[in-house]
Amino acid sequence: MSLLIYGLIQSVILMLYGYGFSLVYGVSGIANFAHGGLYILGGFAAWSFMNYLGFPYAVAAVLSVLVLGLFGFGLYWGILVRIRGIVLSELVVTFVAGIAILEILAWKGLYGFYYNLPVFVRGDITLSGITVDYQRLIVLGAGALLALALRLFVHHTRVGLCFRGIAQDERTALSLGIESDWIGALSMAFGSALAALAAILILPLGVMEAHIGYEVVIYAVTVAIVGGLESTSGMILASFIIGFGQIMVAKYIGSSWMVIVPLAAIVFILAVRPSGLFGKFKELEERI
């Protein structure tokens, strides 16, 4: 039973890590390696709003999501838009931006046990003999809600529909009046906001340190590789496989071996089905 609950929680955490990355890639085709940096920046923003400006937690949380959205938008509009289409430059810029953010934060002192975000609700609950703290349950619930909300958003709102359009066929979307640069920037804004949201949900479970950003990138990229880059459902499935895998390894072998699961998953999927579980292996057709 504890396996089930903790497995679910771990899976949802991985899914939350992966959403921002997946969304940005799906819509604008950019692999946003700065995702981890944006995550920690979101947490740091919330912390700053609370401790420097004295805002209550709820306000700080909302503000940090908005601020990160703006930051992501600016990142796209200011830098990425100049190098769109040049694959190498896109990769390098996001990779490097992520590292820059994390290293600056680390330099400012974001390591050790000093910083953390408070949980939403203190305390814990006992289900079938297993004690789970409320925050973890909130993560679980919020994750499920977010998945649903995003699905509704993408299929039923104007911006979401534009995302669908650009993601599937950019030129047709252009001919229908959808501006690809604007939508690209918006997708980056959403991706960053999602990163901040994930940070606010998950960081309270532990300590806020800059190097956690690297963990986030590792997991976001891993679930994207294993699930298939274009497929959100693939990403979610991959999160569950890896999440449950990690909890099982922790239980039966030892928690220090948890990190082997993502590595094994990548090696396995590359050997067996390189484009991912639900990835579309277009290869040759893309070249015609």
Add this chain to the structure above:
Amino acid sequence: MGKTQEEVRKERLDRGIKVRSDSVYAIASLRDMAYLLSPRIIPVVAVFVLPLVLGGYWTKVMVYAAVYGLLALSWDFLASCGLFSLGQALFFGMGAYLVGIMNHYFGWPVVVTLPAATLCGGVLCTLLLAPVIRLRGVYFAMVTLVIPMLFSRLIVATKLFGGSHGLTNLTPFGGEWFSTYFILISLFVCLFALRRIIGEDYGLVLRAIRDDDRAVMSAAINIFWRKIQALFLSACIGCFAGAFMCHHYQFTGPSAFALDYSLMPLAATALGGPGTFVGAVIGSAILVPLSEALRAFGGLRIAFYCVILIGSIIVLPEGVFHFIARKYHQFERDVEV
């Protein structure tokens, strides 16, 4: 007009001496020969003389720069055929650990471990990354980014191969001077070899694969096999760098897979000019001493060269090498349209 045109535009013309010295008749004139040879010979001579001139500390920095230079060359070669790696650290760490294992657990001497680690490392890395070659470029970046990071975390968590303490007390690499000149010579050998390869038809095919692999496929060339060859060569160079460092410092640990080893070659090559190989070396020669000088700032200096990197991509995409070469060979003037 559908196209906006300025009244005056800058025109670039080759300098007289470049035009004159372009053909074989350059041999006739000492001045022309000097024009052609000095940019090649002077830096090489300078590099070999410097360790005699500088003190021990800066010589160590030179060694460091040479190692990073090798990693940068390895990256540049991969990039020339369209494989954009964010994980040179994978090659570096693989080479370092293979040497560490061979030396620490089996006691093999340097003469054996160095070539063995280079080749085995090359093979292992190639096997690991081969499946990704058929996929889109982004996948290669993603996989190379994540795998070294996972390796290092695995080693720390499971305490394999010495865990976070690493493997210590390894056989040293000859003397200080021997080490230093060995790596410098290796660097230049690599540089000239790679430039030669890229300049020849083999390199032409690789670059063509990067630009338009459809055309190359219909020219009866197996693009995946070529990419694998390039990957192998690149991996060997990277593993060699890691293997050398391991013996040079007589130590290796999970830090061999650090992001730094992926980031620096990238920054160095972007700064110096991708695709030129000389740019990769120049970039390392600039960034590594700079990074040492900025040691006081700690992690901030990483942020600093991230900024340089982004700046150079946007402002000077051609890179330092091309910029200097252009200034050397050409001059600009305004021309009426």
Add this chain to the structure above:
Amino acid sequence: MEEDIILRVERLHKSFGGVVAAYDISFDLRKGEFLGLIGPNGSGKTTLVNLITGFVRPDEGRVLFKSRDVTGMMPYGIAELGIARTFQMVRMFYNLPAYKNVIIPLCSTRVKRRRGGRLGERDDMAIELLDEYGFERDSMVPYKMANSLPHGYLKRLDLARAMALRPEVLLLDELFSGMSMSEVAATLPMLERLNKEGVSIIMVEHRLKELFRVANRVIVLNFGAKIAEGLPEEVMKTDKVKAAYLGSESTAEGVSPAEAGGAPGAGVEKRSDERMLEVRDLSVYYENALAINSLNLEVCRGEMVAVLGSNSGGKTTLMNTVSGLILDMQKKARRRGGERINVYGRIHFRGRDVTVMGPGERVRMGLVLCRERHPVFRDSSVLENLRIAGNSRKGREVKQLIESIFETFSHLRRLSKRRGGLLSGGEQQMLAIGMALMTSPALLLLDEPLLGLSPMLQQTVAGAMKNISKRGMTLLVAEQFARPLLPVIDRGYVIENGILVLSGTRDELEGDPEVRASYLGV
């Protein structure tokens, strides 16, 4: 397999989602034959070439080369065995000299095995090779950068690149497209010589007059299937082929010409003198190929104007330029370092100069393009497709628009939940037009809307277009099928090789024998 059959295609079948690109195609190629492969746009010619050369894997069927099954082999494997091809869209390495482009095939094992060639020797081999294709050995031409070569030279470079492999079978995909008459005249003898030397050739072409001079047999495709095979003159006389090229007769079931067109000026008063769209001196270059040459065109409010012409005549380029899509293509090509696109001339829409305006802004002004080859969003349902298209409209308006589109295309109503990619070609085309309509355009541009449609559907769509026009919308339609379209339009232009050759009212065009001649090549 018989001795003299070098290539056999057996029951090839390929579909992309719901669109059938190749349907049960079988034919043989004999050694030394020169086979022409023709058919209207979208009939599956390029797909067939891709299937043979390994760029696309068939769903069913086989390809046999000299009795060896090569189905599903990688393109480089097939090229290695001796089948070479050129490409419809030439992609050269523009920043390299011409001869370097040809060195690449010389590095393959096929060439190395037969002719050797070490470092340094290949340069000479390349120059020698190019000499046979119009790049004089002793001139500067082989050393010129590829991006400074005229279009005809680039096409011949592509040919030289394919021939560098010394193949036994050569597939040419629209080699003559974009070439001037003199360039074609210079290239034809080269092909004849190759054929005499023993190379079996399959040539996909739209310029039928020139093709028929060299081809000894011809295969005609339509809707992905083979509809005729035989000697050129005979094949072009059959009704099926005529229908394939000109579109169906207006008396087929569906809508009669009287219903579809009516007398000019009948019904709602719509013709005015207000010029909605004015195109002046438009010229468009793809690298050095002139796709459109000093074109002048205008469309008045309420009119339905057609731009007719056989393929690769410049119609799609015109549509892309008027809609602004070409600016996006230009931007991307510049970033990629691909062929440069240059646009000269002026476009005025509703009195404003829109030449440098982006496509998004033009859509907001009411100038909307429905692109060729039925562009729909494949993973979204029909309903979602329409909603994406209507993203700039308010909720209620969207519902009304969708309702009116389902009325015009009742077939789509039943399919509202089906995924776009699973619709048939005709259904996708209707959806694409519907999507363009969701933006409530003032001037609707349609690029080959009748492509891939069955005769009955062609009538339906032509009729639907007329209805839309009667309700006050202005339409500019680029189309190869003159027959179903002529009865319903007000005015038309005919473009050949990027130049305007004819213009007139519907009656003038219907009576003109030239219009008919330029399609059939007879």
